[in-house]
Each structure stands twice: as C-alpha cells, then as structure tokens.
Amino acid sequence: MSDLATMSPTEVRALISKNEINKPTSGMCRGHIQANLVIVPKELAYDFLLFAQRNPKPCPVLDVTDVGSAEPKLMAKGADLRFDIPKYRIYKFGELVEEVSDLKDYWRDDLVGFLLGCSFSFETAMSNASIPIRHIEDNHNVPMYITNIETKPAGKFYGKMVVSMRPIPYQLITRAVQATSRFPQVHGAPIHIGDPSLIGIKDINVPDFGEPSIIKEGEVPVFWACGVTPQSIAMTSRPELMITHSPGYMFICDPKDEDLAVL
C-alpha cells in the first residue's frame, strides 16, 4: 500500500481499470481528492443536480460529465468513470441489484456522471490538525447512519440524510470544526455534535452502513453529512437506474484536497 500512497492518480486509475487493484481506495494517492460517484439517466440529471444544489452538505458536486460521456473533465481529464473505480453498485428502482467491477454492461449513451466530495479529504485536514480518527486507527470502515433529517427534495428525489460519525476528544471539537470548515466541497463542518438521539439515531453501536467505532471516555460523537446519502435517496425515491461507487471504493481525482480549501 505504501507504493499506492505515493503513486499518481493517473497511475493508480490505470491499475484499477485493468482490475489490478480491487480494494477500498483509502490511503491511495495521498493528498489527492477522492470522490463519490452517482450516475443517472439524462432524464433524471436535472432533478439530481438540483437535489445536490439544494443539499450541498451531503452532496457537494465536484464534476458533472456531459451526457453520454464518462470523462470527468474538471477532476481527471482523460479518465473513464466506467472503469476507473474498483467496485460499483447498480440500483434499479431503489433496489441494489448488483455490484460490478466495471460498467461496460451498464453504460448507455444517455447517462450523466456526478462526482461528489468525500470525507477522505476532510480527514486529511483533521489528521494535519492532529485530530485522531478512530476508524483509521482501528482500521475499519467509518460508521454511517440514516438520520431523521429530511433532505430538501428536488423533482423525483427525496429522503433522509446519511451522516458519518467520528468520536472526538472533547478538547479537540472546536479544532475539528475549524479544520473541516475550510472544505465545504467535501461536506465541510459537522452537522451535529453530541447526543445521537437528537438526529434520530437510536443505537450508536448499530450503524446503517460501515462498522461501529468505539467511543472512549471523554470523547463526543461528531457527525458530518455523508456522500452515501444519494444511495439512501435512491432507496426512497426509486429511480429507474442509479449507479454509484461501492462505499469505500472511490474515484481518485487529479487535484489535491488543499485545492478545495476556501481559505
């Protein structure tokens, strides 16, 4: 993995597209943006773009492909969204019907791809600010929860917001807010700090996606809007087709995390 950490995004995407890498992308191409993927037919693209516009905390848009094109020109000129992610999820009418390693059997000329900011970028900012990140320390997937927070609907899309949780030592919470506020395009500042029940989370030890993190004495659960929200929205809104990345298997972009800082 140390090689993958220092390789360029172009090099790692090439290995992924040849199926020579088949694992979560966390830690690869250190310092470069990684992104969530959502693909919908053109007929639904306006509604989805509007949904993202109205819900920028869970769905901060980094790039949108032209109709029928799989090239995200702003985030990775020459890349191909059909092959450059290790694992994809296919949702039909809200049901997860398949996980695949490329989209050659699913691509159509009317599809539009969206890349959305991912928490990996703000975790880099937190690490740089000496804030420990439990799920990285313990080497498991971040815990994610479906909340009682309604997203703002747009056209066909509606549903609850998904959040990710990181336990933060109480004396570092202000620092965590500051470090992540600089990056609104990768979910930005937390949306909730403290009591999980206030946002509809019944049992913090039973996440809806990912694995639970241990919350130690003196630590407070801190919640950020999560790029898995579109998958929850697909389940609620049941669009004909939505293709996403598999959680943890992200698209690696050319620009760096710091390129997204607003200050």
Next chain:
Amino acid sequence: MSDLATMSPTEVRALISKNEINKPTSGMCRGHIQANLVIVPKELAYDFLLFAQRNPKPCPVLDVTDVGSAEPKLMAKGADLRFDIPKYRIYKFGELVEEVSDLKDYWRDDLVGFLLGCSFSFETAMSNASIPIRHIEDNHNVPMYITNIETKPAGKFYGKMVVSMRPIPYQLITRAVQATSRFPQVHGAPIHIGDPSLIGIKDINVPDFGEPSIIKEGEVPVFWACGVTPQSIAMTSRPELMITHSPGYMFICDPKDEDLAVL
C-alpha cells in the same frame, strides 16, 4: 432610506411589488442577503444549472424554483420573483430588448428562476472588517469589467467572466481576502489582485458595466467574480430567452448574510 434599511425583507418586497420602490436596492434590509436573478426556460435550465455548478465563483446558486413557479422557497417563502424586484432585463437571443418593472407580460409556465449570490453580502463583511469600499463612499455603482477569463462552458452557455473591482489600501488586502473567503456563496475570495491587464482589462477607467472608481495612491485594484456574468454569457450564447434583474436592482432574501458564512 433609513427606514428601508431597518425594514424586514417581507415589508420591502411588498412595497417593491406595488411599485412603491423603484430604485437600486443597495442598503435596504441591512444584513439580509440580496441576490442576482436569472430566469430561463426549462429546456435551458439544466444547462444553466450546470454552468453555474462549473462556475461557482461568478454564479453561486442560492435557490432554484420549481418549473413554472416564481416562489424561491429556500430564500423567501411566499415571495414572487415576477413582482418582487424593482427592475428586470429581458434578453432575447442575446439582445437586451426591454427593461420592465414586473414580469406579468413575460412569465410562462415553463420558466425556472435562479437566485445567485451578490457582492452586497461580502461588502457587508468587508465593512464589518473596517475595509473602506470606494463606490459606496462615492455613492456610485461598482465598476464591472468583461475579462479574458473563459468560464467553463456547459451545454449552450459559454463566454467570458465579468468581475467587479474595488480599490483596496495595500495594507488591507490580506484582510479583504480573509473577510470575503468566509462567504464562498457570494463570490468568496478575490479572483485577481493587482495589474488589470493580466486579466484582459485594457483601461481600468472604462468599465463595461457600472461606473469607474478612483484608485488612490497606495491602493491596489482587487477583482471579484461578478453575478453580472450571466448577462455577458447571454450576449455570447444567445439563448431564446433569459430574464435577469437590472444591475443594482436585486432580490432581497429572508436569510442574513451571516447565514451564508462557512465559518
């Protein structure tokens, strides 16, 4: 004007809709967001939303109406974009054909309204940071210039970015960058500081819109992306119909400038 400065957005919008206010909105409803307006037919709405998404510095989207609805629900529940702005511009195939005080003769069931962030909000932030603003001191419209900076095209829309200019004392430039960086949804940090010719401005004393500002000894011209950009884009791209506000005659929103701060 002092009354209008302290009245609520609902009250001022009511006066505007009855044609009892017919002047630029600068200084009205102090502390509340004011917004640029763009209205296009649904057929062009996806392209325009994508254009805004790809060009968030000049076109930061605050709200998008549902098709055929003139109510900007996020920024002003119950308001009516057809009547609540003092002066509108009608662009047909890129030509400014008329200025009107309401849209009753132009509204159609297929129109979509966009509210975009406006520099009035970051000027409040600058004032709060004790940074002088020349065009307010001298009581004239801010100078705006068409640059040589290409916007990122989207569908039918393309063209050059428009910027606004404020002369800033050299010892306050860092502060001006900091104060405006907090507000990416209202154009955020400057896009250029110093030599106007580097962004294609031939004569700083001859703006393309608004009026020139005097640049005094020890001051540096500082440039921000401008919400008049869509009007320049309309002239280049020549869409069937684009309706905008008249420069300076903005839509007054319910939320406050500070509600848009990212930190």
